[in-house]
Amino acid sequence: MHRCAGDRTADMAGMRTDGVGQTAHCRGVRRGRPATIAASAAAVFAGMLWLAPLPVPAGLALAQPVEVAPVAGAPYVSTPWPVVRAMLELARVGETDFVLDLGSGDGRVVIEAARSRGARGLGVEIDPDLVLSSNDEARQLGLSPRVAFERRDLFETDLSPATVVTLYLLPRLLMELQPRLARLRPGTRIVSHDFRLGDWKPDATVKVDVPDRAFGPPFSTVYLWVVPAYVQGTWEGSVADRGRSERFRVDLRQDYQALSGNLRVGARSGPLDRAAIAGDQVSFSARLDGPGGPVRHSFEGRSVAGELVGQWRVELAGRASDPVAGASLPAVRTADIIARRSDAPAVPGRRP
Ligand SMILES: C[S@@+](CC[C@H](N)C(=O)[O-])C[C@H]1O[C@@H](n2cnc3c(N)ncnc32)[C@H](O)[C@@H]1O
Numbered sequence: 001m002h003r004c005a006g007d008r009t010a011d012m013a014g015m016r017t018d019g020v021g022q023t024a025h026c027r028g029v030r031r032g033r034p035a036t037i038a039a040s041a042a043a044v045f046a047g048m049l050w051l052a053p054l055p056v057p058a059g060l061a062l063a064q065p066v067e068v069a070p071v072a073g074a075p076y077v078s079t080p081w082p083v084v085r086a087m088l089e090l091a092r093v094g095e096t097d098f099v100l101d102l103g104s105g106d107g108r109v110v111i112e113a114a115r116s117r118g119a120r121g122l123g124v125e126i127d128p129d130l131v132l133s134s135n136d137e138a139r140q141l142g143l144s145p146r147v148a149f150e151r152r153d154l155f156e157t158d159l160s161p162a163t164v165v166t167l168y169l170l171p172r173l174l175m176e177l178q179p180r181l182a183r184l185r186p187g188t189r190i191v192s193h194d195f196r197l198g199d200w201k202p203d204a205t206v207k208v209d210v211p212d213r214a215f216g217p218p219f220s221t222v223y224l225w226v227v228p229a230y231v232q233g234t235w236e237g238s239v240a241d242r243g244r245s246e247r248f249r250v251d252l253r254q255d256y257q258a259l260s261g262n263l264r265v266g267a268r269s270g271p272l273d274r275a276a277i278a279g280d281q282v283s284f285s286a287r288l289d290g291p292g293g294p295v296r297h298s299f300e301g302r303s304v305a306g307e308l309v310g311q312w313r314v315e316l317a318g319r320a321s322d323p324v325a326g327a328s329l330p331a332v333r334t335a336d337i338i339a340r341r342s343d344a345p346a347v348p349g350r351r352p
């Protein structure tokens with residue numbers, strides 16, 4: 001199997017590459033990174049993965065002083081190729097996407113997103129040599145119109161153009177980034193290699209075998225989050241309920257993607273027993289008891305420009321205790337509705 005000289009860091013961390021898409025990509029990878037730096041970078045990441053006292057295998061002993069590298073907070077360790085592909089797959093990267101890799105290393109994630117999936121992208125990286133070699137690589141592969149690499153601090157990078165953000169950074173950097181990531185446009189996908197975004201529960205997790213890793217577990221973990229719209233607050237509108245137009249009011253509480261709350265329709269009210277948010281897609285449902293029998297109200301729609309827009313469904317949820325009204329009404333009715341916020345959105349503590 002062909003190996004890149006510049007992939008030495010990855011190899012030392014047991015992150016052997018697998019050949020596919022590698023030969024061309026190797027050309028631009030920087031050579032000659034001091035072994036002590038490579039060793040310390042690999043050891044930091046491996047140590048984080050083990051969550052145990054940092055083991056330093058004999059071959060990686062730091063016998064000489066470590067040369068100062070242009071690294072601000074996360075060492076350079078490249079993501080193994082099968083993991084790169086798993087990240088792009090989990091985020092369903094496609095031609096309409098703009099992939100932003102924060103701390104882009106040798107550029108492999110953004111280059112692979114453009115090469116195999118037709119995406120556009122930007123890698124920001126603090127190490128100028130890596131930026132140079134990534135841009136060289138993109139040019140040689142004929143990808144430079146669609147991808148670029150810039151020397152920039154990831155904390156001073158505008159994240160808003162991204163539809164997909166990719167990360168392989170240490171947890172303390174992720175903790176710092178998390179609030180900004182959580183405020184990205186609803187539907188933006190975030191994928192992280194091996195480390196989670198604080199207490200934000202991922203929408204999906206996959207394990208990828210990396211059998212020949214020198215230490216740490218023989219697999220990587222890839223996490224996906226889909227940024228949810230911020231819908232916490234009170235929303236109001238009108239809906240037809242058993243022949244009458246009724247005002248409704250829904251109070252939504254949100255903890256990242258977890259949604260709960262209470263619904264009032266006319267004089268009836270009750271807790272939501274189903275509520276979900278995925279990107280800008282919102283749904284909730286409640287069974288409301290009252291004179292004439294229980295009625296289930298359900299909403300399915302989107303959060304669009306400060307409104308909830310979608311379909312409201314009203315169905316008789318049990319035997320009508322008012323047989324006359326019950327007989328004259330269809331069991332299920334749906335209508336298009338718009339709900340508007342009736343409160344100013346509070347500054348969220350744990351804003352999704
Ligand atoms: C673990 S490597 C990941 C490289 C690449 N994303 C990958 O998955 O193969 C982290 C990279 O982040 C870069 N980095 C660390 N802090 C940074 C910062 N504040 N701004 C930009 N890049 C940074 C490091 O130089 C390193 O190349």
